[in-house]
Amino acid sequence: MYDNVASMDMIEEASQPAAHLLTDWKADVAATLATPLTTADRCDRCGARAYLRARLASGGVLLFCAHHGRAHRDKLTDIAVEIYDETDQLGAETGRA
Ligand SMILES: [Zn+2]
Numbered sequence: 001m002y003d004n005v006a007s008m009d010m011i012e013e014a015s016q017p018a019a020h021l022l023t024d025w026k027a028d029v030a031a032t033l034a035t036p037l038t039t040a041d042r043c044d045r046c047g048a049r050a051y052l053r054a055r056l057a058s059g060g061v062l063l064f065c066a067h068h069g070r071a072h073r074d075k076l077t078d079i080a081v082e083i084y085d086e087t088d089q090l091g092a093e094t095g096r097a
Contacts, residue, residue: 037086043068051087054080066090 041050043065052069054062054076062080064072066087076083 035084037063037084051085051090052076053082053084055082057081 037050037053039049041053041063042048043050044063045068046065048065048067050063051066052064052073054064056062056079062076064076069076069085069087
């Protein structure tokens with residue numbers, strides 16, 4: 001009986017880190033909903049319309065199109081204090097993600 005309980009605890013602990021990362025990402029998005037991106041916001045890398053905005057701890061802001069937002073997403077989650085992601089709207093406009 002106790003052996004089973006201990007095993008379940010170990011499984012839950014092992015699965016928590018990934019779940020926390022996902023929760024943090026979504027919480028960051030929700031916290032920045034007040035300022036939508038516009039067609040005037042352009043990707044810092046290629047100049048296409050920006051669908052993702054990342055605010056850094058330094059106070060700087062990076063803008064990325066859907067392509068570059070995806071390409072740098074892992075890194076952004078590490079360095080950004082806020083991430084605003086509208087890439088889901090891009091999928092809605094084109095009909096395909
Ligand atoms: Zn780009």
